[in-house]
Amino acid sequence: MCGITGIFDLNGRREFNRGLLEAMNQTQFHRGPDEGGIHLEPGVGLAHRRLSIIDLSGGRQxxxxxxxxxxVTYNGEIYNFPELTGELKQAGHTFRTHCDTEVIVHAWEQWGEACVERFRGMFAFAVWDRNRETLFLARDRLGIKPLYYGQLPDGHLIFASELKALMAHPDLPRSIDPYAVEDYFAYGYVPEPRSIFKAVHKLSPxxxxxxxRGQAALPSPRQYWDVPFASVGNPSEADAAQELTERLREAVRIRLxxxxxxxxxxxxxxDSSAVVAMMAGLxxxxxxxxxxxxxxxxFDESDYAAQIARRYHTDHYMEQVDPDDFDLLDRLGQLYDEPYADSSALxxxxxxxxxxxxxxxALSGDGGDENLAGYRRYRHHLAEERLRGMLPSGLRRPLFGALARLYPKADWAPRMFRAKATFQAxxxxxxxGYFQGVSILRDELRGQLFSPDFRRELQGxxxxxxxxxxxxxxxxxxxxSLVxxxxxxxxxxxxxxxxxxxxxxxxSLEVRVxxxxxxxxxWISGLSPQLKLQGTEGKYIFKKAMEPYLPEDVLYRKKRGFAVPVAQWFRGPLRERMREQVLGETMADTGLFDMDYLATLVAQHESGARDHSPALWALMMFDGFMQRMQS
Structure with a gap:
């Protein structure tokens, strides 16, 4: 796993400052501490930080x-590179290394832009072809590896694995995108293709x-893949479970x-237990x-992890995290560059x-909830959809809209009595309705959060x-399937x-998924939705497939989030810090917020009247971002 950086002259062949490219590259040292490399020629600069995984003595970039x-400068792993190497050798290409990186340059020569359709893995890379005078940027299908890019006022394009590398360029415009701010306070992150800066985009998965070279304007990215949700037929439950196991085992095998x-x-x-079970068998x-x-x-699941470790005789290491492990708050901002409000980052x-x-x-179990309908919110959404289907929208909207306005908000009450959000949905x-369910600050909160001037800037x-x-x-x-x-x-x-x-x-850890x-x-997308969510059981077919491999209490117990007690922190050890950040000069000086409303959020949370911890955490992370911008 690595970090990539580059500069490209869209209009000509101007020389680049090597020291500047080295400085941009060095901001990503953590992504690749083993080696660094730079290539410069008129109008093109490519840089790389390497974490050596395959072909340790070769594969330098x-x-x-x-x-x-x-x-090429490349970040990722192409797991089918041995097969592609053989195919490309038969086509007349000569290889000098035994690493997956070299497959990319020859695949580009052989198949051009379509080369990415041959790759099976996670990747973000840039290829420069001098003969075609073409720069080619690519990102993997699901977005496992990141890639930022931006056009500078002088006609240079810069790109990198992380935003901090672009921010090392003195000519990068740092005007904040107001739409990105609205997105952030809805989702807790800035969704692709936006970044927090107007001048920078993320290449979408x-x-x-x-x-x-010489194009008058930066072209639009091209999509080469999408999740198909195309039917794979109607296999029996037993056949689907067996094939799912075989496909998961093969996906694990090629990642070893x-x-x-x-x-x-x-x-x-x-998810992680299933991955370990497959690894142990291989x-x-x-x-x-x-x-x-x-x-x-x-919050603790370590007993279940230990149970799986004993079953598969793994070499297991466990550490208990301090319940007040919030010393990382400043570090988080340095890692994520943009505002990022998922507290499970800790x-x-x-x-x-x-x-x-x-x-x-390290292999991880990420992606199981999205693939196989593991989130509780999917169950709630389907229930709401059934209710929506019972009434025409002309009647449903005014009826439930009125109920939502009249019903009190009751964060303190048991879920069955917290109907305001359901009526709103x-x-x-x-x-x-789904947006309302996933938003960290719902519409009515965001409507009060921002200052009148900023709301005008959003233009609706x-x-x-x-x-x-x-x-x-x-x-x-x-x-x-839609959600x-x-x-x-x-x-x-x-x-x-x-x-x-x-x-x-x-x-400097590589994670494979x-x-x-x-x-x-x-394949999973093409299974019947009823095999993914059956009644109240999410990941239904996955759990059935894993019954021979995992104990029942791991498979069928209530799901726990990888969460931290933020609400308690803000009423206890982080109370003063939260107040200082949310209500401080930095936030006031942005002109983005209604500071009186921020004070209301703080007071309601501290008193216990409302749980505003997601909103307050998001505000703290935004304040941290703004402070770094000013430093």
């Missing part, structure tokens, strides 16, 4: 083809960007290639596993820290448009995979 007319110590995260949940040696525990049993950082003491590569269409823009845009392009209209698709386009890359990439790379193997994702 940037890496060239035989006549050095094609060069499953997209490429082809830029020819490494010349460095390799292991797995083991949380004690279904390895003669004990699997290295690691997990973290919490003093608060409401324990994720710790489990990556633990894993790196033992291994250089039922008054909306399916996409609006609403973050629900992110989901609407994806819904318009969705290959399915089934209520469950799975929306999560795969937003929450999965923007939150889950971002969290794991930055936390793992902070420790077999449940997000694109062939497995394609």
């Amino acid at each position: 940037p890496l060239f083809n035989e006549d050095e007319t094609v060069v 499953g997209h490429t960007l082809t830029i020819k 290639e490494a010349e460095v110590p390799l292991g797995s995260f083991l949380s004690g949940g279904v 390895s003669d040696d004990p699997v290295q596993t690691c997990s973290i525990g919490f003093e608060d049993k409401a 324990p994720t950082y710790r489990v990556c820290e633990l894993a790196r003491r033992k291994v250089v590569v 039922l008054a909306r269409d399916a996409v609006q 823009y609403d973050a629900v448009e992110v989901l609407r845009r994806h819904a318009q392009n969705a290959p399915t209209d089934h209520p469950l 799975q698709y929306l999560d795969m386009k937003t929450y999965l890359p923007g939150d889950i995979l971002t969290k794991v990439d930055r936390a793992s790379m902070a420790h 077999p449940i997000l193997d694109h062939k497995l994702v394609e």
Whole structure:
């Protein structure tokens, strides 16, 4: 796993400052502490930081083809590189290394832009072809690896694995995108393709960007893949379970290639436990596993992880995290660059820290909830959809809208009495209703959060448009499949995979995600929705498939989140810090917020009248971002 950086002159062949490119590259040292490399020629600069995994003595980057007319800087793993190497050799290409990186330059020569359709893995890379005067940027299908790019006022294009590398360029405009701010306070992250800056974009998952020297304007990215949700037939439950097991085993198997110590995260949940079970069946040696525990049993799953470790005789390491492990708050901002409000980044950082003491590569169970309908919100959404279907929208919207306005908000009450959010959702269409369910600050809160001047700057823009845009392009209209698709386009890359990439790379740890193997994702998407969510049981067919491998209490117990007690922190040890950040000068000086309303949020939370911890955490993370911008 690595970090990539580059500069490209869109208009000519101006020389670049080597020191500047080195400085940009060095900001990503943590992504690749083993080696660094730079290639410069008129109008092109490519840089790389390497974490050596395969072909330790070779594979240095940037890496060239035989006549050095094609060069690549690359972050990721292409798991089918042995097969592609054989195919390309038969086509006449000469290889000088035994690493997956060299496959990319020859695949580009052989297949051009279509090369990405041959790759099975996680990747973000840039290829420069001197003969074609073309720069080619690509990102993997699910967005496991990141890629930022931006055009400078002088006609240069800069790109990198992390935003901090672009921010090292003195000419990068740092004007904040108001739409990104609205998106952030709705989702807790800035969804692709936006970034927090107007001048910078993320290359969306499953997209490429082809830029020819001398083009008048930067072209639009091209989509080369999407989650198909195309039927795979109607297999019996037994056949579907058997094939799912075989496909998961194969996805795990191809991810065990490494010349460095390799292991797995083991949380004690279904997904990571299934990955460990498959690894154990494929390895003669004990699997290295690691997990973290919490003093608060409401969050702790370490007993279940230990149970799986004993069953499969893994070499297991567990550490308990301090219940007040909030010393990382400042560190989080440095990792994520943009505002990022998922508090589970704290324990994720710790489990990556633990894993790196033992291994250089770790497999994870990420992606199971999106693929196989594991989130409780899917169940709630389907229930709301059934109710929506009982009344025409002309009657449903005014009826439930009125009920939502009249019904009091009751965060303190048992869930069955907290009907205000449900009434609000039922008054909306399916996409609006789902958006309301996933938002960290719902519409009425965001409406009061921002200052009048900033609301005018938004010009009526609403973050629900992110989901609407994806819904318009969705290959399915089934209520469950649609919201799975929306999560795969937003929450999965923007939150889950971002969290794991930055936390793992902070420790120079490579994380591989077999449940997000694109062939497995394609097949699962085509299964009947009833095999994924049956009654109240999410991941139904996955759990059935894993019954021979995992104990019942791991498979069928109530799901726990990888969460931290933020609400208690803000009424206890973090109370003063929260107040200082949320109500401080930095936030006031932005001009973005209604400071009186922020004071109301703080007071209501501190008194226990309302739980505003998601909103307050998001505000703290935004304040941290703004303070770094000013430093």
